[in-house]
Amino acid sequence: MNNKSLNMAEGPILPLLLQMSWPSIATVLVVNVYYLIDAFWLARLSSNALAALTISLPIQVILGGVGVGTGLGAGSYAARMFGAEENRKARQTAGQVFFLSAVLGALFISLGMAGPDLILTYFGATTEILPLSRRYLLTLLPGVPFLFLIMMASNLFRAEGRPHLVMYCALMTSAVSGILDPILIFGWGPFPRLGIEGAAMAAVISQISGAALAFYFLRQKSSKYQLKWHYLRPDYRIILSIYSTGFPSMIINLVLSLGMLLHNHVLGGYSNLAVATLGIVSRMSGLVMIPLYGIGHGLMPMVAFSEGANLPVRLMEAVAIAVKISFAIAMVCFLIVEAFAPAIATLFSDDMELRRLTATALRINFLILITAAPSLMWINMFIGLGQGKAAMVLLVGREILFLIPFLWLLPPWFGINGVWMAQPLANAIAFLFILYWAKRQYRMFDSLIHEKT
Structure with missing residues (x-):
């Protein structure tokens, strides 16, 4: 059993990221x-x-x-x-x-x-x-x-x-x-x-x-x-340091769970088939998100180590590579689902109405991948930097300021499709805020690089 630790201070970024992620x-x-x-x-x-x-x-x-x-x-x-x-x-x-x-x-x-x-x-x-x-x-x-x-x-x-x-x-x-x-x-x-x-x-x-x-x-x-x-x-100083990042992450998970419960509640007003459709879409989304979460988990300690070692260039390179890889995976999955949504729906049920609902829901909901992949990498960057509060504000803000209002406003105009539209739209708007915050962080890194040179 190989227990040798990976060297996060030196060497090519891409192989290290893959070794940390898989x-x-x-x-x-x-x-x-x-x-x-x-x-x-x-x-x-x-x-x-x-x-x-x-x-x-x-x-x-x-x-x-x-x-x-x-x-x-x-x-x-x-x-x-x-x-x-x-x-x-x-x-x-x-x-x-x-x-x-x-x-x-x-x-x-x-x-x-x-x-x-x-x-x-x-x-x-x-x-x-x-x-x-x-x-x-x-x-x-x-x-x-x-x-x-x-x-x-x-x-x-x-x-x-x-x-x-x-x-x-x-x-x-x-x-x-x-x-x-x-x-x-x-x-x-x-x-x-x-x-x-x-x-x-x-x-x-x-x-x-x-x-x-x-x-x-x-x-x-x-x-x-x-x-x-x-x-x-x-050691209460270390415990406080742990929860300065960890507590916001806990709040993020709980609020995301609340969003899932709200989806169930809204769809329950349509039919049991609508709730079943959400179950299928959630399982498909979960399958696609596995590699994205894996890359995010691999990126976070690399960012934290580089921050502690004062290696801003290496840190920025790791984030840039993670964003590119995750976005490429997300785009491939999005295009596959858009092209084969009806065929995918047949894998889950023989019910024609459930198949129809599932195909439409997949095509609309999977638009979220376009903005979710880079957003997830930047959120893990903030967590790695110890900025758990920033990650919490950005993700909880998405749920409270955008997702919940959209779940209330869109269905009267677009019916059940409004429910499927809520999450991609909320994520797209939140992406702009996350991008702004990430660029702000990049400018801080640039200042550190100029100071070192």
Whole structure:
């Protein structure tokens, strides 16, 4: 197993960006396959079991927002410290991740156990599926601290130039869960039949396994973190630095989730087919966004390291290459969808009306790719620079100032197509603000370059 860290200070940018990005792309694919396998086995158990799993998804989105947001803050700070050769502060960041995983995990376990029925009912659990949902949630809760640790450690691995370790942890988690799911759900061999609790138990065991592997990697001699027990003592200055970037990222994830819920609400006023169409469009968009998110994940620590090392030329070159690559991928995907939208729609359903709605929705909604690709790279640039507040203002502003009003204003004029138009239009307007802010940052880099020369 190669644990050598990538050198982010020297060498060609493009190969480094690809080396930083592809493990993230593979990781997202693995995680998506894991979710599909989980849904597959529970669907074979019963439709109510699958519904109970679906009810828990918003809770998992919230957990993901907290874990990923904290991890982004920790990764950005650690990469900047490595770049500035403040290695002790970077190593202490790894210790804070363990502390934060434990504290946040305990907080969410307490909240979940205090009022599971209230939480699940709020997210849509009916009287029929509430008992199943409760059993799933209560069994799942002990794994939350380990889930947080995996999410946060993943960003630490990227920060030290070992993104392949993120993929190994994801593979471990998914493989353990994939093996245990049918065994514990249906009681294969000597194991008892646990039903939906078996799926939750498989998830907890897999999260413990992934967290243990992450701990092993951080303790290796080849790791830049050289984790020591005294690094686990809370350092509130480092924690504040983590959340100066991480907290805005958490808000971004939560607001984006709110936008998804609002889409569901608006489309529910048309028909169940309209909601089903959104599900298809979301899955197709998610598939296309995997490489774009992967490139963004690879770019962020490169920006942070270059910022810490005072290498503005290298930083700007990395961002420029990431923007070009992501835009090329987005354009290819956009053109394919525009040309083959009806054929793509046939893959998901035999219902002619659903096919028609899906083809139209794909063609309109995928216009978002043209502006989303460069916007995503610039947002990751801001996060890498530790400017989490700027990223939050730009993305939350898009949702609140543009998307929500468009979802209210466009449907009366354009019907259901107005719903599909809302996101591309909101993103196009937000793109102009993100571009302005990115150019403003570029001018600051130019000033630094002139000062150095």
